[in-house]
Amino acid sequence: MDFDFTEEQRLLDETVRRLVKDEYDIAKRKSYMAAPDGFSRKLWDRYAELGLLGLPFAESEGGFGGSAVEIMIVMESFGRGLVVEPYLASIVLGGGLVSLAGSAAQKQAILPQVAAGKLLLAFAHGERQSRYALADVETTATKDGSGWMLSGHKGVVLNGDSADQLIVSARSAGGSRERNGIGLFLVDAKAKGVGVRGYPTVDGLRAAEVTLDGVRVGGDAVLGVADGAYPVIEHAVDRALAALAAEAVGIMETLNAATLDYLKTRKQFGVPIGSFQALQHRMADMVVEHEQSKSMAVLAALSADLADAAERRRVISAAKVQIGRSGRFVGQQSIQLHGGIGMTDEYLAGHYFKRLTMIDQSFGDADHHLDRFAEVTLSAG
């Protein structure tokens, strides 16, 4: 048993921590958010230079062959600083799907560009009715000569408004909510029939509604099998969930540190408010929740690519339940313990609280994953 980082991992951790510390605070974050894409292209280039954007891809694909543990290291620091660059959308999800399902030619064409920071991807998957069900796909893919024609609506596509290429899930066969019959298609964001309505999200990121109105793509746009992408989607989303767990842990760390600092410095009734036992116990519980979350984020990272898909699902969902519930507690209490100052846009806590809240509602909330966990663990026989 060994929970220590390797030497390379330690270096990675140090590098990303320092980078985030230097380049991020609430004021800087706001200035990045104000850019047209809602993030800093300059920082994106820095991430590319540092090798972060190619981290999870194989060396033969222009990457560094990192595992989910390296992604955890990056995302935890990104959580600490509340980074807005589209690492989850473009690298973990977009790049992840290409590297899991793409042909050698597709990988060669896309991943080195992604790793170099020259190409942005987004995963256009969720729909208005789908909530968190990954197989609930109504967007259609119909055969069109040697290619395909896509029609439908994709909702809350993370960083969908800055992506150069969208990876669109669409149904080529089967009934709605059936796992069989779903395909993944590479679609140029500028292609005819693609409509993108971008907007900010409540937690400071960007997303888009994407409409596909008879969009034509060639046969080579299919990632993997046109009617069998569900397992790949599930795997890529599980990796994203592990990444989100790490981000949430970083957020909780910052919130706890800020709250503890406030308890020690804020005085009321002539004493630091941290001397009130009610608040001491609350703070202690917040630390317990952070530790529990950290454990589950580690477990999730170590399980994100398990060959046993059922076990992978079980662990990832357990982690999402844990960070959802812990995040709710830590987020709410950090605001409460700050009093009025916690409610303001100027102070950092609110921003972390909002992102932490929305992480719960990304790719399945705690309830959704409790169900998924129970399905694997508790089915009779």
Place this chain on the structure above:
Amino acid sequence: MELAYTAEEQAFREEVRSFIRDNLPADIQDKMLNGKKMGREDFLRWHRTLHKQGWVAPNWPEEHGGTGWTPVQRHIFEDESAEAGAPPVIPFGVTMCGPVIIRFGNDWQKQFFLPKILSAEHVWCQGFSEPGSGSDLASLRTKAVRDGDHYIVNGQKTWTTSAQFADWIFNLVRTDPGAKKQEGISFLLIDMKTPGITVRPIVTMDGGAEINEVFFDNVKVPAKNLVGEENKGWTYAKFLLGNERTGIARVGASKRELKQLKQIASSERDGGRPLIENPRFRDKVAALEVELMALEITNLRMIAAMRGGKGPGPESSILKIKGSDIQQRLTELAMEALGPYAMPFQREALEAGWNEEPIGPDYAAVAAPHYFNYRKVSIYGGSNEIQRNVISKMMLGL
């Protein structure tokens, strides 16, 4: 023991209901029910309608323009108003400052201020909290120095709700720096147009602009604006905070929110079925409804106890803790119900007259901001930690 309302009380409920039905403007109701932005004029239009009806200040003695209602009638009125989506009367004049003037003010103050509070010619805000004085309010430092017929006020208030559009502010100020902290405080009424007052908005994390910092730089306030005696302000403030407690449970508003939550959960789909049929979500809504039922009766029990003329005691802390908890959880569930569609930030969609196509359902835009904003209800009006201190000290003698 009898739970039913009397025939007169039921008739009163009908009267209130039909009055609201006939008089509440549709655009205001729409804003209230759909969480859209309410401006000063929206609040005041309804305020004036209630004033014309003689119903704007149920908590005042009849000779000053009160309604003479029993506590039960007041409860019925608040309940019906909240459920129908009638805006609450801005509390700072009618609920807070008015009763202090009635009880402790001089004749001039009564004649000058009370009618204008009733008619909404004056909109008030509350200048109690300061950067260094929140829960420990008595440590406040804004000072007022007597100079002939005036006080000169210097200092800063913060978190001041509605200061951006208020005409007057009632301030707690320190007039005797040498005395024990509770004994050197006075209660001063200040015209917001007085030179030397600066209002700076504070943006809240949901993007809202309801609170402010208020700075006082050599502000000259006529001495006749002092309420009661100098250095007795803490007594008046305690009286005011005690009055604030009625309606604190916000049962009516929560019943309305619960109804809306059920509608949202019926419209939202989960695996092709209405979300409300998802057992986990359903359980959470049901459990919250049980809590709200209990709170409604707890509230009624305390109201019934007040019928004998007893004022609200430390028991009202129970109402504040549970009432705020329930309000917060209602907003939390409404946000959860939306799934990914809680994410789009559409602040413009909350403005009146916005008519672009919303992202997601039309009830989406308000959900997450409402949840974020409602973290305030366990902080203000005496934080829930302070309320627990009150229960353990005042009720339990711990």
